[in-house]
């Protein structure tokens with residue numbers, strides 16, 4: 001008897017082990033990137049002044065002539081909009097460098113503007129606490145060595161400049177476009193060599209392309225993923241410039257590598273500023289919709305906001321960005337889950353209880369027992385609530401697991417289905433427009449391994 005009691009006491013004290021990770025899992029740099037969620041894209045260069053989208057590289061660099069360039073105005077705007085960072089076209093396909101590169105004669109140094117845009121922007125970001133990232137186009141329609149092996153060395157040297165002189169870089173954006181150079185030749189890129197330079201100089205930076213290695217293009221330039229969105233793909237099937245569109249949008253269940261989706265889109269029809277598009281800036285409502293279809297579908301939202309010929313973010317774009325912020329603040333006004341009692345019969349034990357989903361701490365999570373492929377977590381209030389949005393999130397550090405789920409509401413008498421879906425991933429947002437409920441529950445119906453849930457929020461809007 002005593003032995004049995006002792007064994008029992010010992011069993012009770014033994015902490016419950018966390019679920020084993022389900023590979024592939026995100027790297028530390030990818031986890032940090034996931035948390036950035038929403039950041040700005042900036043297309044700026046000679047195209048801004050020639051009214052083009054793809055410059056030919058033959059433009060006189062003097063056309064680049066912003067009259068009131070103020071990167072602090074950009075960063076102030078992005079910060080007020082709630083963005084976490086900026087990625088700028090340090091070099092677009094026309095080859096023009098926004099910094100005075102030693103390896104090109106087509107740069108700000110030869111332009112009418114003699115400053116260093118990368119320096120101004122990276123300084124402004126540091127002051128404001130925003131992260132700084134760079135788009136460096138491998139395709140270069142200006143450089144005389146393009147199409148030869150020598151160009152790969154030139155490109156590595158330009159990367160070295162950009163990655164050494166402007167402080168920490170959170171993301172390096174490699175575009176997939178690969179056309180002819182000034183000599184009509186195509187380039188065979190040394191991507192392994194480019195990647196090695198980035199890893200050496202900015203080990204915390206994630207690299208983007210339609211083949212990763214760290215972050216993938218979402219397969220469209222419309223700013224959304226798919227309601228089914230896995231952070232995994234069979235990465236080795238991809239080479240930059242040969243996208244597998246549908247797979248990029250949905251990812252692949254059971255894919256070999258963790259390469260999450262980034263949803264890029266412009267706030268205007270073009271990536272560069274065109275005065276003729278001043279009346280075509282996306283509305284706050286359109287941007288809210290994209291928020292739900294990017295951030296709310298396990299992606300990040302990379303929203304392009306192109307500076308105008310003054311070198312400022314145009315008033316109309318500022319209004320749209322602040323309008324989006326106001327709407328998001330109103331939608332995500334009050335997390336009712338914080339006042340609910342969380343329960344589940346499926347917890348794997350101490351440390352992994354249902355209460356971890358609504359404690360406001362994304363690091364703690366609910367987890368089911370090993371071998372389970374389903375689980376239910378319920379939030380209950382003493383009185384009826386009116387709810388607009390459900391937010392779910394998995395403990396993605398352990399891998400993406402959930403394949404199918406449903407959400408139900410209890411009106412005091414019956415449970416009624418209010419939402420259902422496939423994947424969850426880092427964040428899944430579900431609109432449930434004014435549902436009245438005394439309790440809500442998520443039923444995870446299928447999962448690749450025992451399900452985890454770090455977040456279950458229930459938003460009341462104002």
Ligand code: FUL
Nearest residue numbers: 053054175176177264271
């Ligand atoms: C594309 C480029 O060709 C466009 O000019 C733009 O930079 C967009 C974000 O990526 O592939």
